[in-house]
Amino acid sequence: MTSVAGSSSSLRISEHAEKPFRYFLADQCLDIATERALLVWFESDAPWRLVEKDFYEQYEFSLLDAPLPASLNSFMSSGSLTALRTAVENAFQRQLTDKIGLVAHKLTPGQRIAIHNDHLTGAESHRLTIQINRGLNDEEGGFFMLFNSFDANDVHRVLRPRSGSAIGFEISPASHHAVSRLYGGVRYSLIYSFHAVCHDTVG
Amino acid sequence: MLKSPAIAPALEFEENTLELDLTDNVVLKRLIEEVREEDTPVERTTAYNRTYHRHNR
Numbered sequence: 001m002t003s004v005a006g007s008s009s010s011l012r013i014s015e016h017a018e019k020p021f022r023y024f025l026a027d028q029c030l031d032i033a034t035e036r037a038l039l040v041w042f043e044s045d046a047p048w049r050l051v052e053k054d055f056y057e058q059y060e061f062s063l064l065d066a067p068l069p070a071s072l073n074s075f076m077s078s079g080s081l082t083a084l085r086t087a088v089e090n091a092f093q094r095q096l097t098d099k100i101g102l103v104a105h106k107l108t109p110g111q112r113i114a115i116h117n118d119h120l121t122g123a124e125s126h127r128l129t130i131q132i133n134r135g136l137n138d139e140e141g142g143f144f145m146l147f148n149s150f151d152a153n154d155v156h157r158v159l160r161p162r163s164g165s166a167i168g169f170e171i172s173p174a175s176h177h178a179v180s181r182l183y184g185g186v187r188y189s190l191i192y193s194f195h196a197v198c199h200d201t202v203g
Numbered sequence: 204m205l206k207s208p209a210i211a212p213a214l215e216f217e218e219n220t221l222e223l224d225l226t227d228n229v230v231l232k233r234l235i236e237e238v239r240e241e242d243t244p245v246e247r248t249t250a251y252n253r254t255y256h257r258h259n260r
Contacts, residue, residue, distance in 0.1 A: 014221075025221060055240055114240045143223060145238055152239040155231065158223040165221055178238035 011087045011166070020148040020156055020176075023169035024091050029130045030164050037071040038132055042188050048106055055114035056179075059106035063190075076102075085194060088126055088168055094196050096126065101193035107142060112181035115145075115152050118171045125196035130166040132188040140184035147176035161187055 015025040030038070042048075047066050048059040068076055081100050089096050101124065107113075118127060129144070136142055138160070144167060146156040158180075159167065169175055179187075225231050 027221070112237050115238050116240070138223070141237075143234060145234065150240075152235045155225065155235065158225060158231075158234065159221055160223055162221055180234045181237040 011084065013091060013168075016091070020146070021170060021172055021174040022092060023146070023167055023175075025159070026166040026168070028164045029166045030132070034072070034075050035132060035164060037069065037075070038190075039134065039188070041069050041072065042104065042106065042132070043186075046104065055116055057111050058113065059108070060103055063102045063104055084128070084192065088128060088192075088194055091168055092126060092170060094126070094170075096194045097197055099195050101191075103191045103193075105189045105191060107179065107182045107187040109182050109184055113179040115147060115150060115176055115178040117150070117173060117175045117177070119173050119175065123195075124171055124193040126168065126170055126194040128166060128168040128190075128192040128194070130190040130192075131161045131163055132190065133161060133163045133185060135163065136161050136182075136185045136187060140182060141180050142182040142185075142187040143180040145178045145180060147178070149174075150176055152178070161189075 011029050012027045013024045014027045017023050017025075047061045049061060051058060051060050063076065074080060081102075085096050085098075085100060118124070131144075133142075142161045144159040144161060146159070148154040148156050159165075169177075
């Protein structure tokens with residue numbers, strides 16, 4: 001098991017999949033203390049800013065640029081980030097660079113994220129998304145949806161946003177996903193971005 | 204809370220299950236409509252440009 005936020009937490013991968021794109025599911029990625037600390041911060045003075053794009057609208061900010069509460073120092077330590085990167089490397093059997101991105105997202109009722117794939121050649125190669133909330137039931141929506149293609153009718157599976165759970169996936173033209181509309185509650189997520197080491201050679 | 208008329212009676216919360224059962228076609232259809240990308244010209248969807256296809260940066 002790999003520590004994410006400290007010695008008491010782990011990235012517990014429950015399932016690996018190769019199609020329609022490479023991904024894994026994890027049952028629990030945060031220890032309770034870290035999860036609570038994040039929720040308290042997110043609900044109080046975290047520096048959210050509203051971002052509106054064509055296919056989504058949400059609040060977000062980068063944790064790497066934000067003044068963190070002391071309770072999250074361990075969570076954001078270089079050791080924790082390195083351990084997490086190693087876990088993702090092991091999960092995908094791909095070497096990743098030291099560069100890691102980490103942003104927080106917040107969806108409020110009425111917001112959704114339409115189908116997209118995150119793909120841009122030369123940019124991030126892998127993503128880890130961890131759900132954080134105070135308990136969302138099915139009526140409140142906010143499901144993480146995976147697709148077999150860019151056709152929204154072509155659903156692969158639908159995942160509940162259970163707090164502490166996560167999905168890690170390899171970004172590609174095939175990594176189509178979305179978040180269904182939120183009807184109640186607040187849906188937070190942590191989004192880690194990783195970059196694969198390029199082994200291409202010239203000549 | 205916003206209205207979600209199709210989901211309330213159709214889904215039962217399963218505390219320990221991460222995956223949603225997709226056997227209810229009404230619910231599935233509604234979810235699909237919620238995430239369908241509207242107004243996406245072909246040239247944009249095939250170019251995978253940042254605005255239309257990138258997220259979580």
